[in-house]
Amino acid sequence: MAPRGERTLTQRELNRALLARQLLLERARLPIPRALERLGGIQDQYAPNAYIRLWSCLEGFRRDDLTRALERRSVVQATLMRATIHVVSRRDFWPLAVAIRRAQRAWWLRVTQPKPTERSLERRADELRALLALGPRRQDELVEVAGRGSGMVGPWLDLVRVPPAGTWERRRANMFSTAEAWIGPEDVSEADALELLVRRYLGAFGPAARGDIAQWAGMKVGDVAPALERMTLRRFRDESGAELLDLPRAPLPDPDTPAPVRFLPTWDAALLVHARRTGVLPEQYRPRIFSTKMPQSVGTFLVDGAVAGTWRFDGEEVRWEPFIRLDRRVSHEVEGEAGRLAAFHR
Numbered sequence: 001m002a003p004r005g006e007r008t009l010t011q012r013e014l015n016r017a018l019l020a021r022q023l024l025l026e027r028a029r030l031p032i033p034r035a036l037e038r039l040g041g042i043q044d045q046y047a048p049n050a051y052i053r054l055w056s057c058l059e060g061f062r063r064d065d066l067t068r069a070l071e072r073r074s075v076v077q078a079t080l081m082r083a084t085i086h087v088v089s090r091r092d093f094w095p096l097a098v099a100i101r102r103a104q105r106a107w108w109l110r111v112t113q114p115k116p117t118e119r120s121l122e123r124r125a126d127e128l129r130a131l132l133a134l135g136p137r138r139q140d141e142l143v144e145v146a147g148r149g150s151g152m153v154g155p156w157l158d159l160v161r162v163p164p165a166g167t168w169e170r171r172r173a174n175m176f177s178t179a180e181a182w183i184g185p186e187d188v189s190e191a192d193a194l195e196l197l198v199r200r201y202l203g204a205f206g207p208a209a210r211g212d213i214a215q216w217a218g219m220k221v222g223d224v225a226p227a228l229e230r231m232t233l234r235r236f237r238d239e240s241g242a243e244l245l246d247l248p249r250a251p252l253p254d255p256d257t258p259a260p261v262r263f264l265p266t267w268d269a270a271l272l273v274h275a276r277r278t279g280v281l282p283e284q285y286r287p288r289i290f291s292t293k294m295p296q297s298v299g300t301f302l303v304d305g306a307v308a309g310t311w312r313f314d315g316e317e318v319r320w321e322p323f324i325r326l327d328r329r330v331s332h333e334v335e336g337e338a339g340r341l342a343a344f345h346r
Contacts, residue, residue: 136177
């Protein structure tokens with residue numbers, strides 16, 4: 001039972017809240033940087049993912065729109081939350097990088113083998129920084145200077161991927177610059193950065209538990225606790241009685257709000273375990289989407305706000321396979337959206 005005055009939210013209510021915040025209830029008319037801030041960034045392990053996700057979220061989105069935004073530096077692509085590649089707005093890059101830095105450095109030192117010293121990582125980062133002072137460099141040039149472990153410099157050197165590398169047109173993300181050279185110097189305190197990270201998560205995925213925020217960021221609950229204590233937040237409970245936090249005035253749509261068919265790219269953040277309480281990915285299907293036998297994951301499509309099958313583009317068409325039999329009306333809606341996605345690919 002929820003404490004007096006705290007509302008209990010059903011899974012259906014949490015589902016519709018997430019869909020609204022992830023711009024999956026209706027396509028929005030937003031500038032790309034603003035959309036990325038609403039979404040908490042887009043995980044972009046495979047370069048087309050951000051393009052497909054924005055196509056599902058934004059009215060009239062075209063592939064060239066994101067490529068131009070990357071070229072104009074209004075958005076950037078870099079390794080951020082959970083040490084995975086994300087596309088985020090220029091305005092959000094430094095706060096997110098600063099917020100996760102302390103936790104990421106501790107993680108790198110703990111898991112890297114052979115175990116490095118912080119001093120060795122700082123020295124390697126300085127070597128790469130000197131090379132990059134001459135301008136963007138290819139990955140093989142960075143490896144030549146710093147050795148095969150150059151990727152493990154991680155949070156000791158903030159790098160961004162430089163277009164056209166890492167775009168739809170040239171998918172291999174192998175050209176880098178320092179973030180400072182590409183978008184300007186770091187300009188945020190750790191305290192302010194942590195608060196923005198929490199705001200971005202709750203704005204994109206809330207209401208959520210403290211542990212969900214930390215898991216999404218690749219941090220511990222104690223790392224985000226100081227920001228949570230400073231912020232004015234709404235409090236709810238889920239059906240199991242767990243506390244959920246949320247931003248004031250964040251959307252909580254009616255649970256009966258219709259949810260249209262939407263196609264998602266691989267590794268979409270709405271399907272990861274930090275959002276499992278929303279039921280967007282029914283648990284019986286999780287092993288079919290994320291498996292050690294399929295390290296790249298698979299594309300999925302949503303019916304009534306939940307994953308109902310998988311899809312792939314075969315060079316001509318989007319081939320989709322439902323997990324259960326769909327009625328004729330829903331199949332027609334899926335087929336129509338698949339046709340539009342195929343046209344987007346061509």
